[in-house]
Amino acid sequence: MSPSCYQALVDRSWRRSGTLLYRPNQRDACCPHYTLRVDSTRFRPTRDQRQSINRFNRFVIGDVYAKEAARRHPKSREQARKRDTEFHLTERIHESESQSLNQPPEPAHSFDVTLELDDFTEEKYVVYENYQRIVHQEPREEISRSGFTKFLCNSPLRRQVLEMPDGREKRLGSYHQCYRLDGRLVAIGVLDLLPHAVSAVYFLYHESIHNWSPGKLGALREIALALEGGYRWWYPGFYIHTCPKMRYKMDYSPQQILNPDSMEWVEVSDEVLAKFDGHGYLDFSSTGRNQATNPKQNQAYGSMDIDHESEDGESYSGSDEEYISLLDSNMPGLPPMAEVVSYDYDNIPVRLGTGIFAAVDVFQWQTEDEDIRHGLGPRGQLAQMAAAAGLDLMPQLCLDIKRA
Structure with a gap:
């Protein structure tokens, strides 16, 4: 499938899990799924998000490096003032990467992020196995290489490279954004790069970096990729208002939500979020009515279709229902x-x-x-x-x- 074709499907409430493409019926669901997207050109990180980036950067760089680098490579007064008073996501997100640091001296840790093909490797599987077993608490016998490959590798999207007007290359297709700390793979963002979107499929990490808010850092880096790579929009996956683990997606704004009736985008506001509290299917018409069309309000979250990894951990699962045309x-x-x-x-x-x-x-x-x-x-x-x-x-x- 071409990335442009899948872009059109995503903009019509479709998502993919491995090679399976699916679209939920929001009107007949106890917990309706809605497509979200964030405009990277208008995104401004919150104080908490800025602190998460700065805290991780300080950990990677270390106090010794910071002091010695300040002595060897001093910033001008204007540069220092700008660094203290302004926060640019695309600058700060790369600040602790090995290629961004002046060396010597040596930082406390080496940190590298690369965009790689979505192929299976044993290195990636080690992270997947640890994540599923520790974060999701799945039994070891239910975690397999074939499951990892089917779910997160070998996407049906064809890879392409486009040339943008400014001469830069724009990659399309499915990729693994790999995070390595001291040469060891510690996190993977599974991404679909589309003509106008960085679509987040899944995010997984090794338990050893849990304290550094890897889900939050991954989301911010994907938004930065959308901005730097010319994709503009970041799609964090479906949003289910009644699922607490999905509330974190509303921490990234400004957001738009797809109206399933008209397939048009609606700006998310406090007023729109308040309408979600009525549960059921949200009518985006001027009346703003909530339509609870299915009484199964107490269905367990574990049986919902969840396709994108949250900061606390979610996984995809599905349940069979009676066939209706x-x-x-x-x-x-x-x-x-x-x-x-x-x-x-x-x-x-x-x-x-x-x-x-x-x-x-x-x-x-x-x-x-x-x-x-x-x-x-x-x-x-x-x-x-x-x-x-x-x-x-x-x-x-x-x-x-x-x-x-």
Whole structure:
């Protein structure tokens, strides 16, 4: 899948977990999922966030280095004043990296951050195993290399490199942002780099750095990447207002939330957050009504679809439910039924074996539209896919029979 195609899906309430792409039905959920994004060009870190960066930088650099570096490489009075009175995220976030420090003298620790391919390595698995076992308290026998690979490696997104107007390269696709302290991998941010987004998939870290607020530092670095890399927006994953572990996402502002009905972005304000307190599905119309359309308010958080790691730790899980055709559901944001029925499904490309064929030649269906309206048969299945993804995206999609 191209990064631009996935960008369009993310902007329609889709997310991915490994190779699985999914979109929740917010209107029929006990705990509706909403897509968030942060504008990196307008982001200003809070006092607590600034303190977290400064505290970690002091730990890496050390008092001895700070004093000796001040003697060997003194700042001008203006530089010192600016450093004390101004906080620039893209400067401060890199301050303790090895390549940013004047040497000699030697800092207390070496710290390096690199953007690497999302391939499996034993070094990465060690961090994953420790994180799942210690933070999530998963039994050792349930943690595996194959699970790590399936969940966080080998993304379906194709990697691309674009040239920006200023001549810089802009990487697209899935990557692992790797954090190394004294040469040892201690944290990994799993990222989807899209044309207009740094989309956070998961964040994991070794227990040894827990006291340094790694989740917070990772989020701030990803926002800095969105700003420096020309992506602008940082997507922290779904937000579920009734899940306490997701409240941290509101600490990064200004934020926008995706209206599932219109697929338009709404500025998050105190007024909008207050409306969430009504629980149920939030109607973003002028009435601002909350619609509690599903009575299952006491469902455990462990059965919700959670795709992005919080500062305290969350994990993705799902539960099976009785099958209902998407076209018979009340999912918000679907195209009108008339457009779904009239769409030309005959020429949708279908991969079968080593060849690609028109759907009408593979399935040999009839022309009646009953199957489409009720989501039955091959045409009905294709109609559900088209309605969920968006009719305008269908020319970019191909049905793979082997994978279906």
